[in-house]
Amino acid sequence: MLSVATASSQEQSRHVHIGSNLMADARVGYGFLITHKLEMEILSAHFPSFEISISKKTFGSSRWEYMYDYPIIGIAYWYSDLGKSPYLGSAHALFPYINFPITPNNPTRLYFRGGIGLGYLTKRFHRLDNYKNIAIGSHLNAAVSLSFELRARILSRLYFTASISLTHFSNGSMRTPNYGINIPSVYAGIAYKLSKENPYQKKKLLPELYPYEFDGKKFFNIQIGTGIGYKNMDAEIGGSYFVYSLYTNILKQVSYKSRLGIGFDLSYDGTDQKIIETESGEEFENIWPVVKTGGTLAWELMISKVSMVFNVGGYFSGAYTREGGIYEKLAVWYYFNHNIYAGITLKAHYTRADYITFGIGYNLNIKYY
Numbered sequence: 001m002l003s004v005a006t007a008s009s010q011e012q013s014r015h016v017h018i019g020s021n022l023m024a025d026a027r028v029g030y031g032f033l034i035t036h037k038l039e040m041e042i043l044s045a046h047f048p049s050f051e052i053s054i055s056k057k058t059f060g061s062s063r064w065e066y067m068y069d070y071p072i073i074g075i076a077y078w079y080s081d082l083g084k085s086p087y088l089g090s091a092h093a094l095f096p097y098i099n100f101p102i103t104p105n106n107p108t109r110l111y112f113r114g115g116i117g118l119g120y121l122t123k124r125f126h127r128l129d130n131y132k133n134i135a136i137g138s139h140l141n142a143a144v145s146l147s148f149e150l151r152a153r154i155l156s157r158l159y160f161t162a163s164i165s166l167t168h169f170s171n172g173s174m175r176t177p178n179y180g181i182n183i184p185s186v187y188a189g190i191a192y193k194l195s196k197e198n199p200y201q202k203k204k205l206l207p208e209l210y211p212y213e214f215d216g217k218k219f220f221n222i223q224i225g226t227g228i229g230y231k232n233m234d235a236e237i238g239g240s241y242f243v244y245s246l247y248t249n250i251l252k253q254v255s256y257k258s259r260l261g262i263g264f265d266l267s268y269d270g271t272d273q274k275i276i277e278t279e280s281g282e283e284f285e286n287i288w289p290v291v292k293t294g295g296t297l298a299w300e301l302m303i304s305k306v307s308m309v310f311n312v313g314g315y316f317s318g319a320y321t322r323e324g325g326i327y328e329k330l331a332v333w334y335y336f337n338h339n340i341y342a343g344i345t346l347k348a349h350y351t352r353a354d355y356i357t358f359g360i361g362y363n364l365n366i367k368y369y
Contacts, residue, residue: 020195020196020197020198021056021057021058021059021193021195021197021198022054022055022056022193022194022195023054023055023056023057023072023074023159023191023192023193023194024052024053024054024191024192024194025051025052025053025054025055025074025076025161025189025190025191025192026050026051026052026053026189026190026191027050027051027161027163027187027188027189027190028048028049028050028051028187028188028189029048029049029050029051029163029165029185029186029187029188030046030047030048030049030185030186031046031047031049031165031167031183031184031185031186032044032045032046032047032183032184032185033045033047033082033083033181033182033183034182034183034184036179036182037134037179039134040134040135040179042087042132043085043087043088043132043133043135045082045083045085046083047080047081047082047083047084048080048081049078049079049080049167049183049185050078050079050080051076051077051078051079051187051189052076052077053074053075053076053077053097054074054075055072055073055074055075055099055191056072056073056074057070057072057197057198058070058071058072058073059198062304064302064303064304067256067257068100068101068257068303069100069101069105070101070105071098071099071100071101071111072098072099072111073096073097073098073099074096074097074099075094075095075096075097076093076094076095076096076097076115076145077092077093077094078091078092078093078094078095078143078145078167079091079092079093080183082181085123086123087123087130087132087133088121088123088133088135088136088181089121089122089123090121090122091119091120091121091122091169091181092119092120093117093118093119093120093143093145093167093169094117094118094143095115095116095117095118095143095144095145096115096116096117097113097114097115097145098113098114098115098303099111099112099113099149100112100113100114102148107152107153108150108151108152108153109150109151110148110149110150110151111148111149111150111151112146112147112148112149113145113146113147113148113149113163114145114146115144115145115146116142116143116144116145116332117142117143118140118141118142118143119140119141119142119143119169120139120140120141121136121138121139121141121169121181122139124136124137124138124139125137125177125235127235134177134179135177135179135180135181136169136170136171136177136178136179136180136181137171137175137176137177137178137232137235138171138174138175140171141169141170141171142169142170142171142172142346142356143167143168143169144167144168144169144170145165145166145167145168146165146166146168147163147164147165147166147187148163148164148165149161149162149163150162150163151191156197157192157193157197158190158191158192158193159190159191159192160188160189160190161187161188161189161190161191162186162187162188162189163186163187164184164185164186164187165184165185165186165187166182166183166184166185167182167183167185168180168181168182168183169181170353171356172229172346172353172354172355172356173231173353173354173355173356174229174230174231174232174355174356175232175234176231176232176233176234176235176236177235177236178353180353218367218368219253219365219366219367219368220250220251220252220253220261220365220366220368221249221250221251221252221253221259221261221363221364221365221366222248222249222250222251222363222364222366223247223248223249223250223251223361223362223363223364224247224248224361224362224364225246225247225248225341225359225360225361225362226244226245226246226247226359226360226361227244227245227247227345227357227358227359228242228243228244228245228357228358228359229242229243229244229245229355229356229357229358230242230243230355231243231269231270231271231355233271233274237271237274237275237278239274241269241270241271241274242270243267243268243269243270243355243357244267244268245265245266245267245268245345245347245357245359246265246266246267247263247264247265247266248263248264249261249262249263249298249300249309249311250262250263250298251298251300257301257302258299258300258301258302259299259300259302260298260299260300261297261298262295262296262297262298263295263296263297263298263311263313264293264294264295264296265292265293265294265295265296265311265313265329266291266292266293267291267292267294267347268287268290268291268292269290269292269354269355272290272292272318273287273290276290290318291317291318292315292317292318293315293316293317293318294313294314294315294316294318294327295313295314295316296311296312296313296314296327296329297311297312297313298310298311299311305334305335305336306332306333306334306335307332307333307335307341308330308331308332308333309329309330309331309332309333310328310329310330310331311328311329311331312326312327312328312329313326313327314326314327315327324349324350326349326350327347327348327349327354328347328348328349328351329345329346329347329348330345330346330348331343331344331345331346332344333361335363338363338365339362339363339364340360340361340362340363341360341361341362341363342358342359342360342361343358343359343360343361344356344357344358345357345358345359
């Protein structure tokens with residue numbers, strides 16, 4: 001009875017701590033706006049930025065946490081006055097993030113942090129009132145934050161943080177102009193644990209294979225999906241246009257975290273047809289001459305039910321390729337089950353955002369000997 005009571009007490013004590021490891025983070029930074037286009041020189045400035053966040057050190061409640069060495073997950077609010085620019089106004093961003101450990105678990109540790117969410121710019125391009133802001137054509141944008149962060153323990157619950165970061169705002173050409181805002185910065189701050197640290201780290205062991213139980217089968221994945229996007233081109237060619245895409249990825253599992261393979265794309269961008277008809281003075285009888293086909297290398301990184309898919313490749317055909325023959329795609333997918341997923345995809349040419357599509361897809365597992 002005593003041993004049972006002791007075990008029960010230990011189990012209860014263990015569950016008391018599960019869900020702790022909450023931290024409050026605050027940091028201040030200083031950076032500048034990258035003027036990657038000559039027309040953006042008027043926006044050049046150096047300025048401070050501020051960030052506060054609530055985060056949590058994972059401890060193995062799901063297997064992916066163990067596989068990624070117990071990363072930190074959180075949500076952050078970011079603000080900057082952008083140098084008090086009369087054209088850009090100020091910027092706000094709210095985004096969830098994941099902090100992946102790079103170095104071993106020591107009092108001082110290096111992390112890579114990635115976050116994506118929503119950004120709001122108080123001023124945007126207007127052809128009459130704010131025509132010098134050729135960076136962003138919308139108030140609401142996607143906000144992306146990437147950084148390398150160093151965390152050093154000062155006291156049992158207090159940490160010093162320092163980081164090099166890049167913050168990016170873009171609307172994916174849903175409303176032009178869309179050169180984007182890129183802000184590299186250096187930060188310093190503190191992080192404080194709001195509760196006693198949870199020492200429990202439940203290692204989710206990978207499945208074992210025993211002799212004579214494995215039948216020799218392997219498998220690869222075929223992903224088939226479609227997406228639809230929207231581009232407002234009032235500032236360039238006038239009007240709004242839809243984008244349609246159809247794709248397939250053929251991937252092989254190369255680790256418990258990732259898949260690698262090839263992809264094929266079929267896409268139609270309404271702005272291509274408009275520009276060709278304007279330049280040539282002739283109208284197309286159908287859309288097929290401007291439909292683009294392409295092939296890519298594909299890599300999928302899986303984090304629980306969420307995955308990030310990277311494609312880079314070139315076009316096979318397409319009547320209009322003013323962006324050049326090389327393109328990239330970055331997608332974030334959420335799997336509802338092993339087969340069905342939905343997500344958002346950003347397509348770019350030489351890292352310059354072209355458009356965003358929203359879509360669904362189906363993941364098919366093919367087994368073979």
